[in-house]
Amino acid sequence: MAAPKPMEQDSPRKRDSPLVGGSLLILVPGILGGVAALPILTAGSLWPGLFWWRHAEILSLLSGGAVYLAATGLLLWVRRPIRRFLHSTRQIDVLAQTPAPAARSRDELDRLEGVFDQVVELLSAMDARALFPNMVGESRAMRAVFSQLLKVAATDATVLLLGESGVGKELAALSLHEKSGRAKGPFVAVNCAAIPEGLLESELFGHERGAFTGAVARKIGKFEKAAQGTLFLDEIGDMPPETQAKILRAIESRQFERVGGGKPLRLDVRVVAATHRDLPEMIRQGRFREDLYHRLNVFPVRLPPLRDRREDIPLLAGRFLEGFRPGARLSVEALQRLLAHDWPGNVRELKNVLERATVLAGGDEIAPRHLPGLSGQGPAEATAGDEAADLDSRLAAYERTLIEAALSRTGGVQSRAAALLGIKERSLWHRVKKLGIAVGPFRGQGG
Template sequence: MKKRQYFIRLNIIVPIIFSCLSILTLIVTYRLTLYGLAPGQAPFSYLVIWGGFVVLFSFLAGWLISRTILKPVEAFVREAEKLPAVQQMVEEHKGRDEIARYTQVFTQITDFLSKVDARELFPEIVGQSKVMRGVLSQIMKVAPTDVTVLITGESGTGKELVARAILNHSKRRQGPFIAVNCAAIAQGLLESELFGHEKGAFTGALSQKKGKFELADKGTLFLDEIGDMPLETQAKILRALENGTCERVGGSQTISFDVRVVAATNKDFVELITKGQFREDLYHRLNVFPIHLPPLRHRREDIPILAEHFLESQETEVRLSAEAIQVLLVSPWPGNVRELRNIMERAAVLAEGGVIRPKHLTGLTVGEGDGDDELALDEEIDLDARLEDVERSLIVAALTRTGGVQVRAAELLGIKERSLWHRIKKYEIDVASMRQK
C-alpha cells in the first residue's frame, strides 16, 4: 500500500507557529502571575525574565524561518542579477531596499519569460508589448473551448491572424477553417454563400452548392466584417447559431452542423445597434468572449519589431536607420499593421546602399494624422493627453535609437537620467524590448 504524504503550505504553517507561540506565552504568563501572587509578592521580576525569553525566542524563530524561506529566493536573485538583461536594470536602481530589489528582478524575469512564451506559442503574431501579450493571454484562455469569439479592432490590426491563432490552439485545429468576408459578397448572394443552395433555386443556380456552415462542419467558421451583414441575413445567422442547423436556399432539408464561430468587425456595434443596422440579439450571441485588438499607435513598442519582420521577407537585405525608426515611431498609423507592411515593402525597393532612411518612407504621415489622432482645433481636445502622447513617442524613439540604454537616451533627450526613469515608469514603457540582442 502506497504511503500517503501530506504537505502544508508555508503561508499556513508560519502563522500557525506564531499563533501557538502566542498561546504558550499567554498560558505561561498566567501561571507565573498566579505563582507570584500566591506568597503575596509582586510577580514583576518573573514576568520581566519570561518576557525577555519570549522576545529572544520569537526573534530567533522569526530569523530562522525567514532565513529558511528567503535563502533560495536570495540565491535566485543573485544568479538572475548576473544576466545581462537584468544587470543593467540593477545598475539603474542601486541603493533600493531588498523588497524593491526582489520585486524588480522578479518583474524583469517574468516579463522576459512572457515574451519568450509569446514567441514560442504564437510565431505568426509579431509583438512583445504588454497590451499584445494581454491579447495572446486571452487567446490561450478561449482557444481550447468552443465558445463563440468576437474580435474587434480597426482595419489592418490583424483580426484574421488572431482567428487563425485561436484555431491553431483549439481542439478543432485538424478541422477546416473557412473564412467569409461579409463585406465582399453581394447582398443577395451572402445567404447562398453561407447556407448553400439547391439546383434551380434562383437564376444562375445550375447545380447544388454546399454553404460555408456545412463546409466548416467539425471546424471553425470565420465571419469577417460581420458588421456589414444585411439585416435579413442576420436573422437567419442568429437562428442557425441557436439551433446548429440551417437549410439551403430553395431547399427544405434541415442540415445539422458542428461549427465554432469566430466573428470580426472594425465597426462600433453600439452605434450600429442604435441606428438599427445590427440586431442586438445577434450581437449578444456573438459577443460571448470579446477580444479587442489595439491600434498600432497604442503599441508603438512593437513598431521596430514589426518593421524588421517585414523587411526580412524582402528579396534584398536592407535595414532601418535610427532616424527612420524615429519617424516610424511618431507616425499616427491610421492603417495600422497593414499600412506599416506596405510602407516597409515600398521603402525596401527605394532604399540605397541597403539602408532605409526617412526619405525612403514615402506615403507616411508624420505628426498630425487621421481618426482620433487628428488635431482639429475646432473640436474639443485633451491637450494634456496629446502632450503626454507626444512625450511618450519621443522617449520611445530615443530608447529605440540607443538600444534601450537609458543614460544615452537621457542625453539625447536633454534631460536627467532620473527624470527619464520616472517618465518610463509613468508611461509603462517596455525598455527591455528595445535593448539590442
C-alpha cells in the same frame, strides 16, 4: 550629442553586497523580538503579583531573544537563494540592465524589485510569443487580448471580434481556431463585404443544381466546408438583413439548407464574427438585427488600435522588415517617426508603409526620407494644438518616444540605451518605470 561618460563599474564589494544588509539583519529581528517581549513586560507592570521577583524581565528576555535568533536565522536562510538569484541575473544580458546599487540596502531592494519586474515581463512576453506565434504583440493591451482568447478557445462559444480596420481580427480568429478543440478541422474565412449581396447566401449555404439561373451544378457552401472547424465571418456588419435572418436561424437551430434544397443539413461549426462597425448604433438605425447581435456577442473581444500599443511597433516593424528584406534596419529617426504616427490604418498601414520604405531604401538603412507621408512631428508637437493636453503630458509623450527609439536601437539593453541618450543608466531605469514602458518587446530588435 556629446559622448557619454563610461558607466562606473561596481567594486566586488558592492556587487556582492547582501540584499538584506546589516541594518535590516539587526532591525527586523530586533522589532520582532521586542514585539514578543512587550506583552510579558506589560503584564508584569499591570499585575505585579503575576510573576515572581524579576521573573517578568527574565521571561521577556528569553522570549525576545529566542524570537530575535529565529528571525535572524530565517533572514539569513532566505537571503542565500535570493543572493544567488541576483548574482545569476547579472550573468544574463537581458536581466542585467537594472541600475547598480549606490546605497547599500535600499538599492539592493530596488534592484530586486526591478529584477522581479523584468522576470514577470519577460515570462509574460515569452508566454505570448509561445502561445500566439502568428500574432505580434507583447504590450499589456495585447496580452489582455491573448488571455481572453485562451479562455474562450477551450469552449465552443461564439466569439465577436471588435476593432478598427487593420488591427488583425482575422489573425486573431485564426489563432483562436488553432488553440481550440477544432484545430484539426478547417478554418474558413468569408469577407461579407467583398461578396455581392445576391451571391452571399449561395456562398455561405451553397446551392443545388438549377436553384437559379446559372446554377449548373451543386455548390458546397462555406458552412459545409467549415464542418468540424471554424467559420470566420469577417465584416458581419456589412451583411444584408435577409442574410442576417438566415444566419441567425442556422446558428440557433444548428441546421441549414442549401439554396434551392429542401433537405436540412446539420451545422457543426464554430462561428467567429468580426466587424469594425458600431453594431449597437446600427441596431438603433435598423440596419442590423438585434437578435443576431446578441447571438454573436456571447464573448466579445476588442482588439486595440495600434496607436494604443505603440510599444509593439518596433516588434511589428522587425517582423515585417525581416519578411521584406532580411537584415533591413530602421534608423533611430525613422523609428521615432513610426512611433509618432497615429496609424489610422493600424497594422495593415504599418506593413504597407514599411514595404514601400524597403523598396525606396534599397540596401540602405531605412531613414525618414524613405517614409513619405508620415508626419515628422513627435507626440509633443502633435498635441500642441490640443488644449486638453498639458505640458507634462506632452513632455512625457516625447520622452517616451525618445526612450522607445533608443531601446529599439539597442535591442532593449538599458545600459546601451542610456549611453545613446546621454543619461545615466539609473536615470533611464527610473524613467522606464515611471512611464510604464515594457522593455521586453524591444529585446532582439537592435543591431
